[in-house]
Each structure stands twice: as C-alpha cells, then as structure tokens.
Amino acid sequence: MFxxxxxxxxxxxMALFPFILVKHPKPGPALLNHERIHLRQQAELGIIPxxxxxxxxxxxxxxxxxxxxxxxxxxxxxxxxxxxxxxxxYLQSRRWWSFWSYLTKNNPLE
Numbered sequence: 001m002f003x004x005x006x007x008x009x010x011x012x013x014m015a016l017f018p019f020i021l022v023k024h025p026k027p028g029p030a031l032l033n034h035e036r037i038h039l040r041q042q043a044e045l046g047i048i049p050x051x052x053x054x055x056x057x058x059x060x061x062x063x064x065x066x067x068x069x070x071x072x073x074x075x076x077x078x079x080x081x082x083x084x085x086x087x088x089x090y091l092q093s094r095r096w097w098s099f100w101s102y103l104t105k106n107n108p109l110e
Contacts, residue, residue, distance in 0.1 A: 001039060003032070017042040034085035041077050041099055050077075076102040 002019050009023040013031045015038035022031070042050045054077055061071035072078060079102035084090040 001036065003027070015039050015042065017047050029088060030085045033088055033090070034081045036091060037081040037084060037094075038077060040091060040094065041080070044096055053077075076100070 004019055004021050005023070005025055006021050007023060009021055012023050013027060013035045014021045015035040017039055020027075020032065020035040020039070022035075044050075045053065054075060057075045057077075058071055061074045062068065065071050065074060073082065076099045080099045083102070084094075
C-alpha cells in the first residue's frame with residue numbers, strides 16, 4: 001500500500017490498487033482504514049471487475065434512491081467500509097467476500 005497526496009482530489013480519499021490517494025497531508029486512521037478495506041475488496045475481485053461492479057451497483061442504487069449521496073452510501077463496498085472504518089483490527093479478521101453480506105443489509109440512511 002502506498003499513500004499519495006493529491007490536493008486537488010475531490011473526495012478525502014480514494015483507493016486505486018495498490019495506492020491510497022488522499023486529499024489532506026495527514027489523513028486520519030479511519031479514512032486510511034476505510035480505503036484499506038477497499039484495497040482488500042479490489043484484491044479479491046480484481047481491479048477491473050471491482051470498478052465495473054462498483055459502477056453498475058452505483059447506477060442501480062441511483063435509480064433506487066434517486067440521490068447521489070444515498071446511492072454512493074448504499075453501494076455494498078461502501079457499506080462495508082463505512083461500517084468498519086473505525087475498527088482498526090477489522091482487516092485482520094475479515095473474511096473473503098465480506099462485502100457480499102452488505103448487498104442486502106438495510107439502508108443505513110433510512
């Protein structure tokens with residue numbers, strides 16, 4: 001994992017295997033953990049399948065929730081990362097394909 005700072009980055013962080021791109025010079029541990037979870041997801045699926053799935057699921061969620069933020073927050077990969085970003089030990093016990101269980105979890109925003 002390599003952390004690269006890009007001050008013009010839109011979001012605070014982004015995982016692009018094997019890099020974590022960050023906007024600010026001192027990202028917090030939860031942000032880094034969130035992005036590490038995405039790196040693990042990308043390693044499981046492969047980079048291209050991960051981003052294809054991410055994009056298709058975003059489109060489905062956008063139709064479902066009719067709002068960008070809700071669609072983004074309800075992508076299964078994001079649900080898993082947000083639910084576990086503060087647990088800095090999560091990746092030590094995480095099972096493969098754990099994001100799968102977040103496909104059907106209830107909407108965290110409702």
